[in-house]
Amino acid sequence: MTTAKSDTIASRISRELAERIVTGVIAAGARLRQDHIADEFGASHVPVREAFRRLEAQGLVVSEPRRGVRVAGFSLDEVKEVAEMRAALEVLALRHAAPHLTRAILDAAEAANFAGEKASDVQAWDEANRSFHRLILSPCGMPRLLKSIDDLQVVSARLLFSGWRAEWEAPTDRDHRAILSALRVGDVDQAASVLARHVQWVGQSPRKG
Amino acid sequence: MTTAKSDTIASRISRELAERIVTGVIAAGARLRQDHIADEFGASHVPVREAFRRLEAQGLVVSEPRRGVRVAGFSLDEVKEVAEMRAALEVLALRHAAPHLTRAILDAAEAANFAGEKASDVQAWDEANRSFHRLILSPCGMPRLLKSIDDLQVVSARLLFSGWRAEWEAPTDRDHRAILSALRVGDVDQAASVLARHVQWVGQSPRKG
DNA sequence: GATCTCCAAATTATAGATAATTTTCAGAAT
DNA sequence: ATTCTGAAAATTATCTATAATTTGGAGATC
Numbered sequence: 060m061t062t063a064k065s066d067t068i069a070s071r072i073s074r075e076l077a078e079r080i081v082t083g084v085i086a087a088g089a090r091l092r093q094d095h096i097a098d099e100f101g102a103s104h105v106p107v108r109e110a111f112r113r114l115e116a117q118g119l120v121v122s123e124p125r126r127g128v129r130v131a132g133f134s135l136d137e138v139k140e141v142a143e144m145r146a147a148l149e150v151l152a153l154r155h156a157a158p159h160l161t162r163a164i165l166d167a168a169e170a171a172n173f174a175g176e177k178a179s180d181v182q183a184w185d186e187a188n189r190s191f192h193r194l195i196l197s198p199c200g201m202p203r204l205l206k207s208i209d210d211l212q213v214v215s216a217r218l219l220f221s222g223w224r225a226e227w228e229a230p231t232d233r234d235h236r237a238i239l240s241a242l243r244v245g246d247v248d249q250a251a252s253v254l255a256r257h258v259q260w261v262g263q264s265p266r267k268g
Numbered sequence: 269m270t271t272a273k274s275d276t277i278a279s280r281i282s283r284e285l286a287e288r289i290v291t292g293v294i295a296a297g298a299r300l301r302q303d304h305i306a307d308e309f310g311a312s313h314v315p316v317r318e319a320f321r322r323l324e325a326q327g328l329v330v331s332e333p334r335r336g337v338r339v340a341g342f343s344l345d346e347v348k349e350v351a352e353m354r355a356a357l358e359v360l361a362l363r364h365a366a367p368h369l370t371r372a373i374l375d376a377a378e379a380a381n382f383a384g385e386k387a388s389d390v391q392a393w394d395e396a397n398r399s400f401h402r403l404i405l406s407p408c409g410m411p412r413l414l415k416s417i418d419d420l421q422v423v424s425a426r427l428l429f430s431g432w433r434a435e436w437e438a439p440t441d442r443d444h445r446a447i448l449s450a451l452r453v454g455d456v457d458q459a460a461s462v463l464a465r466h467v468q469w470v471g472q473s474p475r476k477g
Numbered sequence: 478g479a480t481c482t483c484c485a486a487a488t489t490a491t492a493g494a495t496a497a498t499t500t501t502c503a504g505a506a507t
Numbered sequence: 508a509t510t511c512t513g514a515a516a517a518t519t520a521t522c523t524a525t526a527a528t529t530t531g532g533a534g535a536t537c
Contacts, residue, residue, distance in 0.1 A: 093488080104522095106522095108490085109318065115325070116321070124275070126488095127489070141412065143360060143410075143413075144360065147357060148356060201352075202349075276491095303517090311491075312493070334518090
């Protein structure tokens with residue numbers, strides 16, 4: 060819960076800002092002023108600027124040379140774009156991960172899915188959903204690919220938090236189950252196909268679930 | 269040729285360092301020391317640090333919290349990984365770009381391809397190759413996707429420059445031609461399939477063409 | 478009343494200085 | 508000779524100060 064003691068200030072700031080952006084505490088398009096943020100964190104603006112660069116790399120903010128930094132907007136088009144990228148990359152990761160998936164991993168993924176279905180708020184569901192995907196994709200052993208997927212997933216999460224918020228109920232995740240079933244019987248194509256559809260569906264309901 | 273006058277120092281430094289890394293002037297694994305680089309550019313280390321963050325985002329350097337920054341290595345595995353990511357993303361981009369491709373664009377791509385075949389050094393060939401891909405993919409209208417592809421292409425280029433160097437001759441690019449032919453007759457699937465194979469081939473010859 | 482000009486305030490970008498951490502290496506102990 | 512120990516040197520991370528640029532708006536002009 061508490062920040063890992065010996066982390067750099069810049070990374071602490073970037074994590075905190077990322078969370079605020081994803082959860083909608085800071086709205087899309089809002090301008091981020093380095094001095095104000097530095098004040099708030101009791102730091103100087105130098106680490107704040109570095110945090111900005113990281114957020115920029117993740118696609119959470121956009122920065123114009125001498126005109127400052129603002130939270131990246133997310134139009135329907137952008138959401139779809141991210142969803143399609145995720146679909147393409149997650150399918151790639153799954154194909155490479157499949158040969159290394161063990162019974163134990165699939166069981167863990169099933170547990171994560173179950174946790175998601177029992178989640179009482181968006182945060183918990185998101186957490187479980189993330190775990191599920193990470194569990195079945197990590198064994199691909201492609202760190203750069205996994206990093207990209209992770210960044211895209213973070214951006215996707217903005218949609219999740221913007222759409223609902225208060226009233227929310229966990230959907231029974233048929234897709235996840237179908238993916239697991241297919242993987243258990245070694246039908247990678249089927250699993251990949253469901254995964255692709257699943258990821259794109261997530262990016263399809265910008266107003267209504 | 270001269271640096272765009274009113275660019276920020278940080279971005280000038282990051283561009284310059286990126287070029288050195290890609291062309292192999294700075295070797296993989298080499299440590300980058302902020303003060304030394306700052307001295308060399310006649311700047312302070314603050315913009316150097318920001319440049320580091322950008323290079324990190326592009327995957328050209330890796331940074332460990334208080335232990336500095338070093339040029340990212342590129343093992344065979346990493347090269348393959350990047351190639352596969354490129355293949356997946358370029359195919360996605362092509363599928364979205366295809367409906368917007370005009371005769372004029374395809375002609376321009378053909379010209380770029382021709383320029384590549386006549387290129388006398390690696391640099392020129394790389395430039396032409398980049399143009400070709402950019403021309404046929406840009407019309408997809410997905411800026412984030414294009415940015416990702418661009419970053420991956422930069423990383424791929426390291427391989428190119430490391431492998432050859434002095435003696436080098438431009439290959440007649442059958443794949444590019446095949447892609448254009450397929451696109452001209454509207455066979456997107458065929459074009460996508462050749463493109464995927466093509467991109468992965470590039471990442472396949474780490475020692476020998 | 479609307480638009481333009483120019484100055485003040487706010488903000489970004491860079492420099493220079495300082496604190497904290499890691500690396501290096503000489504010398505002691507085994 | 509090899510492995511520890513510890514202090515000096517190098518390096519990273521941060522802070523404070525300054526320069527340069529942009530933003531916002533008051534007052535003048537049409």
